[in-house]
Amino acid sequence: MIYTITLNPSLDYTVKVDNFQIGELNRSNEDYKVPGGKGINVSRVLKRLGVDSKALGFVGGFTGKYIEDYLKDEQIEVDFVKVAGDSRINIKLKTDVETEINGSGPNIGPAEFEKFIEKLDAANSKDIIVFSGSIPSTLPATIYKDLIEKGKQKGTLFVADVSGVALKNVIEAKPFLIKPNHHELGELFDKEITTIQDAYLYGKKLVDSGIENVIVSMADKGAVLITKTGAYHANVPKGTLVNSVGAGDSLVGGFLAAFVTGAPVEQAFRNGVSSGSATAFSMGLCTKEMVSNLLNQVKVTTL
Numbered sequence: 012m013i014y015t016i017t018l019n020p021s022l023d024y025t026v027k028v029d030n031f032q033i034g035e036l037n038r039s040n041e042d043y044k045v046p047g048g049k050g051i052n053v054s055r056v057l058k059r060l061g062v063d064s065k066a067l068g069f070v071g072g073f074t075g076k077y078i079e080d081y082l083k084d085e086q087i088e089v090d091f092v093k094v095a096g097d098s099r100i101n102i103k104l105k106t107d108v109e110t111e112i113n114g115s116g117p118n119i120g121p122a123e124f125e126k127f128i129e130k131l132d133a134a135n136s137k138d139i140i141v142f143s144g145s146i147p148s149t150l151p152a153t154i155y156k157d158l159i160e161k162g163k164q165k166g167t168l169f170v171a172d173v174s175g176v177a178l179k180n181v182i183e184a185k186p187f188l189i190k191p192n193h194h195e196l197g198e199l200f201d202k203e204i205t206t207i208q209d210a211y212l213y214g215k216k217l218v219d220s221g222i223e224n225v226i227v228s229m230a231d232k233g234a235v236l237i238t239k240t241g242a243y244h245a246n247v248p249k250g251t252l253v254n255s256v257g258a259g260d261s262l263v264g265g266f267l268a269a270f271v272t273g274a275p276v277e278q279a280f281r282n283g284v285s286s287g288s289a290t291a292f293s294m295g296l297c298t299k300e301m302v303s304n305l306l307n308q309v310k311v312t313t314l
């Protein structure tokens with residue numbers, strides 16, 4: 012089973028405004044709501060690619076109910092711990108550029124945290140746990156690291172798509188795979204990373220430190236995969252950027268969907284990049300059809 016963990020789920024509210032004027036009354040041309048949060052997006056992409064997963068984390072209030080109902084409608088198994096406050100609303104403003112405002116999310120108390128840990132304790136050596144997204148301020152900043160160290164003793168595989176301090180901490184626990192984007196990798200090393208060569212150099216440092224696989228996603232420059240035995244670059248297919256929200260989560264989902272069928276990591280990586288681009292070229296998340304249509308344009312080359 013794949014468990015996706017979203018500690019701070021969201022209702023993503025996307026608003027399209029042509030000719031946006033700051034400080035004025037603007038009216039949207041189009042707006043829509045979807046459940047969000049990185050782990051939830053991974054579960055939704057996995058489902059679209061034909062792979063089941065279980066979504067864990069914390070939800071609360073009317074927004075939490077919306078998130079849970081939406082996922083159930085998509086036949087995604089959920090096992091969220093309920094909290095008293097409302098799950099956050101993240102605003103994705105689409106003008107001539109993309110602007111995001113992510114909320115802080117509800118408080119999580121010790122009893123709720125304990126319930127979550129019990130649910131996660133069910134995972135065993137056949138399972139994959141995906142930790143994605145920000146850590147609510149009421150939880151320990153080392154939560155991902157602590158849980159990886161504990162779970163690795165049981166043989167569970169861990170994937171992490173996190174940033175900032177959480178990424179720093181997670182690295183110490185040496186998960187099976189991490190997927191920073193080039194900004195997040197740059198922040199980690201206090202260096203601006205813009206080239207494939209730099210993504211490789213700094214990603215390699217992480218593999219040398221003991222992480223098995225590192226994928227550095229680079230938006231329209233594709234992605235770099237570094238493993239213990241090799242390094243690869245994947246280009247992106249041709250297409251028009253429609254929406255980059257969830258592109259990174261789609262890469263992770265696409266990777267895992269292929270990996271669980273027994274595909275080697277380089278092949279899973281190719282499927283991940285195709286999935287990321289399929290999402291970038293769509294208004295919502297990728298579909299299986301789009302991912303397979305774009306796949307033959309994604310070439311994986313050895314670095």
Ligand SMILES: Nc1ncnc2c1ncn2[C@@H]1O[C@H](COP(=O)(O)OP(=O)(O)O)[C@@H](O)[C@H]1O
Nearest residue numbers: 192228229230231233247258259284287288291
């Ligand atoms: N403008 C784009 N054109 C084509 N593919 C894209 C674009 N932006 C993102 N992608 C795809 O999505 C993947 C993840 O995107 P990225 O923006 O690096 O991740 P994140 O959402 O985590 O910041 C990329 O590796 C690529 O496959």
Ligand SMILES: O=P(O)(O)OC[C@H]1O[C@](O)(COP(=O)(O)O)[C@@H](O)[C@@H]1O
Nearest residue numbers: 047048049101144145257258259260
């Ligand atoms: O937990 P964070 O870092 O605030 O991120 C949450 C946001 O990330 C997303 O999961 C999108 O992530 P990516 O664009 O990196 O794939 C949104 O759905 C959500 O609003």
